[in-house]
Each structure stands twice: as C-alpha cells, then as structure tokens.
Amino acid sequence: MGLRYVIVGAGVAGIAAAESLRTREPSASVTVVTDDPAGFYSRPGLAYYLSGLIPETQLFPRSPAELRALGLTWVQARADALDPRTHRLTLADGQILAYDKLLLATGARAALPDFPGSDLDGIVTLDSLADTRGIVRRARQGLQAVVVGGGITALEIAEGLNARGCRVHYMLRGARYWANVLDPDESQLVEDHLRATGIILHHHSQIREAIGKRGRLVAVETMTGERIPCELLAVAIGTHPRLDLAQSGRLKLDRGILTDAYLKTSAEDVLAAGDVAQVYNEVTGKATLDTLWATARAHGEAAAATMAGIPTPYRSAVAQNVTLLAGIPTTIIGSVGGGEDADLVAIARGDSETWRMAASAWVVVDPHPVNRLRLMLGEQTLKGALVMGDQTLSRPLQRLIAANADLTPIRQALLADKSAVADLIMSFYAEWEQSHADKR
Incomplete structure (x- = not known):
C-alpha cells in the first residue's frame, strides 16, 4: 500500500506536485483538495481573457482527460483545520482526511480595501x-x-x-x-x-x-x-498568502508559511509551496515570497520529490517575468528596483521580492522611444535587467544573469558607450555561449 499524499490547492504548485508524485509513485494515493470549482487554470491568463485576447477555454493547461489520467482523487471542499500531530485534515463539510504527507499550496488572496463603502456591490x-x-x-x-x-x-x-x-x-x-x-x-x-x-x-x-x-x-x-x-x-x-489553514495547525508563520530550502514547514510531514510559501534561500540567508507561475511550479516539483523520500531543495532561479505593460512586451530579470510602492500594500501577483533587492550597481540604459534596455551592472556581473519592446536580448540576458557570467571584458565599454550596449551584449553572449559549448 502506497503512502497517502494530500495536496491542498489546485493551482500550478499543487498540480505540479501531483503530476510529479504520480510519476514517482504510480500506485500511491494522491488527493487534491480545492474549494475553487474551476479546478486548475492559468491565473496569468485571466488578464488576457478579460481583455478578450483569448477565449476562456485557453485558460486550462490540462484537459479533463489529462487530469483524469493522473488518477488523482479530487475533493471539492474547503479545508478548515489541520492537526499535524494526528496527521489529519478537517474539511468544511466535516469530512476528515488522514495523510502521510501533506502539501499546503493554498495560494494567496487579493488584499481588500479598508475605506468606507468597500463592501458595496460593484x-x-x-x-x-x-x-x-x-x-x-x-x-x-x-x-x-x-x-x-x-x-x-x-x-x-x-x-x-x-x-x-x-x-x-x-x-x-x-x-x-x-x-x-x-x-x-x-x-x-x-x-x-x-x-x-x-x-x-x-x-x-x-x-x-x-x-x-x-x-x-x-x-x-x-x-x-x-x-x-x-x-x-x-x-x-496586492495579495496576502492564505494562512488560515496553517494557523489552525500552529505552523511557524511570517508573512507566509515559513519553510526551509526543502519546502518543509515547522510541522513534521507538512510542506508548503507556491504563493503561500515563504521559502528560505540558503545563499542569501533570507526567506522570500514570490507570486510567479514558474516559481510556484518549481516549488511543487521540489516539494513532491521531498515528499516521495528524495529530499530535494528548491534552487532559487533568477526571478523573471515576461508580460505586456500597456501593450509593450516587457521582461524583468533579477534585481532591478527598490523601495516602496504607495499603490501596493503587499506583494502583487506576477511579482518577486528579489526584484527589489538590488545591491549597489551601475545603471546602463540604452534608450529608445519604445524599445528600452536597462542593465543593473555590478563590479563583475549583471545583477538584473529590464527589456521593453524588442525582446531579442531577453534570453541572452537571462542566461548571463543566471550564470553570474563575468562581464569584466566589456564592462568599461558598456559604461562608456550606451548606444552600443545591445551590440556589446550580443557579441559577448555569442562568445560566452561558444566557450561553454566547447567545455561541454
């Protein structure tokens, strides 16, 4: 008899974990608990549906047949209480689920206004x-x-x-x-x-x-x-992590559910992933929140491996988001900003706290009426980049930042001639890629 895995939440973190568990342990019991009747869909896609750019059907990354093929047990209910001591989860309808390993992927909810009249219809x-x-x-x-x-x-x-x-x-x-x-x-x-x-x-x-x-x-x-x-x-x-269930189980919390690098919480056999998880980074020594789709998916995959008995730390990738800002294709990579934003009371969806952790850096800007490139250049490496408009440089910059590539050979040239920034980066990247290909 396989282990009983229970996942609370049917967002990308929860489903990534479920898919990974099913691959690792085909005979195990995997139960997904969700109070969202729509099941698994793309939150980033909601804006495109609102704008009329895509139909509602395109919001679903997995077809009903694909989800059925995973052999998951779906429970449509709200999880109300957690007892880590007895390994039991109580649902709103009174049903009790026993688990061997539990993943909390409860996500985050929109922060609500506090001005008078905030409860009006509309x-x-x-x-x-x-x-x-x-x-x-x-x-x-x-x-x-x-x-x-x-x-x-x-x-x-x-x-x-x-x-x-x-x-x-x-x-x-x-x-x-x-x-x-x-x-x-x-x-x-x-x-x-x-x-x-x-x-x-x-x-x-x-x-x-x-x-x-x-x-x-x-x-x-x-x-x-x-x-x-x-x-x-x-x-x-902004958004606030959904902490009610974790609070009922007396897990250690900060702004989110605190986890170690393996997504483990303070309770034995309970892990957390996605927007609700405030994950410790062994490199920076800080626990941060992200509301990025790719991060949530990676959380789910790492958590599933640990749940299945293969302890796997979440290796924080360079935070990146590709989006449309007022119709302008925009890629944000690494540390590019800092300070507070008066219009946000909490981290927003599609955001990463690491974007605002920029250390001291020289800013190099290649301006253009629409196309714009901003680099956060450290002493030897790139700390972050923002690309608006033409996205040719997005992947090279992501690769160079993720690899902490040494840009010393072109650093002075980047600072001296802003009009040549794009050409310098592309030329350097081509040589860098070739040198790494030769080593492989």
Whole structure:
C-alpha cells in the first residue's frame, strides 16, 4: 500500500506536485483538495481573457482527460483545520482526511480595501476565474470604471476594461506607475500608452469613500474631494498568502508559511509551496515570497520529490517575468528596483521580492522611444535587467544573469558607450555561449 499524499490547492504548485508524485509513485494515493470549482487554470491568463485576447477555454493547461489520467482523487471542499500531530485534515463539510504527507499550496488572496463603502456591490478584484467571469459580465460599452492599485494586475484590469469599451479612470497614489520596479522613463512609456488608448490617469489620488445607492456603487470620492461617478471599482493593491489553514495547525508563520530550502514547514510531514510559501534561500540567508507561475511550479516539483523520500531543495532561479505593460512586451530579470510602492500594500501577483533587492550597481540604459534596455551592472556581473519592446536580448540576458557570467571584458565599454550596449551584449553572449559549448 502506497503512502497517502494530500495536496491542498489546485493551482500550478499543487498540480505540479501531483503530476510529479504520480510519476514517482504510480500506485500511491494522491488527493487534491480545492474549494475553487474551476479546478486548475492559468491565473496569468485571466488578464488576457478579460481583455478578450483569448477565449476562456485557453485558460486550462490540462484537459479533463489529462487530469483524469493522473488518477488523482479530487475533493471539492474547503479545508478548515489541520492537526499535524494526528496527521489529519478537517474539511468544511466535516469530512476528515488522514495523510502521510501533506502539501499546503493554498495560494494567496487579493488584499481588500479598508475605506468606507468597500463592501458595496460593484467593487471587484481579479483573484479567480469566477472573479473574472463576473467582471466580464459587468463590463460593457460606456460603463464608468475606476481602477486602483499598482503592479501588473491593476494595469491589466485597466486595459481589460478599456478593451471592453468601459471608460476607465486609473488612480495612482504616487507620482508614477510601479515606482519600485520601473524607472521614471519606463513609467512614462507605460503611462503615455495608457493615455493614448483613452485611459484617464489620476496621480497623487486616493479614495476616501465609495458611495452607494441601495447597496450598489455609484461613485467614489477622493481625499481631495473629487467625486468620480462609476459603476465598477476594481481593486488590485496586492495579495496576502492564505494562512488560515496553517494557523489552525500552529505552523511557524511570517508573512507566509515559513519553510526551509526543502519546502518543509515547522510541522513534521507538512510542506508548503507556491504563493503561500515563504521559502528560505540558503545563499542569501533570507526567506522570500514570490507570486510567479514558474516559481510556484518549481516549488511543487521540489516539494513532491521531498515528499516521495528524495529530499530535494528548491534552487532559487533568477526571478523573471515576461508580460505586456500597456501593450509593450516587457521582461524583468533579477534585481532591478527598490523601495516602496504607495499603490501596493503587499506583494502583487506576477511579482518577486528579489526584484527589489538590488545591491549597489551601475545603471546602463540604452534608450529608445519604445524599445528600452536597462542593465543593473555590478563590479563583475549583471545583477538584473529590464527589456521593453524588442525582446531579442531577453534570453541572452537571462542566461548571463543566471550564470553570474563575468562581464569584466566589456564592462568599461558598456559604461562608456550606451548606444552600443545591445551590440556589446550580443557579441559577448555569442562568445560566452561558444566557450561553454566547447567545455561541454
């Protein structure tokens, strides 16, 4: 009789773990518990569905037949309580599941606003497929909408509503968009594009109150007394890991569930992965949160190996995200920013704390009206890079940063001639790749 594996959460971390466990132990019992009726779908894809760029069917990375073929036991319920001492999980309907190994992949939920009127009908978040379906149902030509928040998600909501014909007001508390990741010129590129598509930007603007009539949103009032009529208010001010279940089991917590490098929590036979896991990095000596799809998948795979008796540490890769910022293809790699963002109360989806851990570095910028390259150059290596527009350099930069490649041979040239940065990087990368191929 194989071990009883239970996974709470059907996001990418949970499913990656389930697939890996099934491969490693074909006869084991693998149970997935989720309270999301939609099952496994792509959270990063929700914005593209909202914008109308893809149909809902494309949100599902695995077909029902593929999931059935894994031989998983699916339990549609909310997990309410955990008792690590007895290795039991209690569900909301009273059912009790016994486990030998448990993985908590409960994800994160959208942070909610605290201004008066925040419970009115018409105030929404982009937290799940159900949320997105609800926004799509509400959105229509000419509808007045307000978006508040920073980072990728708020921008995606503003663009999605605009694409569906809404008149969108985007409110920013600070002087510019995503100030702790983008530099002023990059923020300006994004904001100029938003204005060109008809989105109305409000800087240094904060909601004092949401105003309702018979329980429905009709307007928002700002701290300066400005009143903006609206029927929809979308809030994207960050996410908080779902810690209720971990709290019931008295696991060690910080902002997320604290784990070691092997994704093990403070409780025996309980691991955590994905957006909920605050994972210790043996190199930096810090435990950080990420809300990146690739990171969550890697967490799930490493956790599954450890659960199956092959202790496998999660090796932190260079944090990277490829996205569209106001229609501009953008890749963010490694450490590129720092400081606080007034529009976010917590880490946003599609974000990594490591992006803002930049050590002292020289900034090298190759500017262009749309194409833009920013390098964070250390004494010998690249610490981070941001590429907007033409993505030719994205993979070479990712490889060079991940490998801590020694850029000393071209460092002075990079600092001396910004107009030649792209050519210098491509030439260096070609030689670097060849030298590594010869060694292999």
